[in-house]
Amino acid sequence: MARADILWPFIKSWEGGFADHPNDKGGPTNMGVTIGTWKSQGYDKDGDGDIDVDDLRLITEADARNIFVANFWRRWQGAKIADQSVANMLVDWVWCSGKNGIVIPQRMLGVAVDGIVGPKTLAALNAQDQRAFFDRLKKERADFLERICVVKPSQRVFLKGWLRRLDGIRYGSLVLNVVSRYEKIKTF
16 A cells, blocks of 8 residues: 655655745645645644744644645545555645546546545545556646646646656656756655
C-alpha cells in the first residue's frame, strides 16, 4: 500500500515559501497551503485573535505536512491505494486542483462521481492495471491543465510549471524540483 512519506518530499520540493501571485486563484499561499485551507484547518499562529495571511506567513514545514496528510492524503485514502505511483498522481492532483483531482478520476473509473473516495472508488481503482491507469491519469491531468488555460487564459502563466511538475510524477519514481537542477532523485 502507498505511503505519504514517499510523496511528501516531492510536494515539498515543488512548493516554495510564501507567494501571492495576482493570477493565483488560491490567493496567498505558503508551502503550497492556501489561505483558505489555512483558515479552515490552521490556527492563530501570531496570537492576534484571528487566522489570516500573517498566520499563513508563519507556518512551518511541519504545519504544511500536517495539512497535506490530514486534508489531501487522507482525502484520497492514500494508504489504501495499492500502487504508490497511482497514489502519487492522485494525491498530488487533489493537492493542486482540489475536488477535480477526485471527480475526474472517478469518471475514468466509472464509479459515482461524488468527490468522495469510498470503498467503491478504492475497489475500482485497485482493480485497474496500475501502470495503464497511471498513464491514462497522467494524460487526463495534462489535458485538464490545458483546459484550465483555455477557459481562463490568465492561468496560462502557470502552465509550463504545472506541466513540468506533472512530468516529475513518473511510474516508479518522482522527480524532485531543485532550484538549480531538475533530476530524478526519489525512487521507490
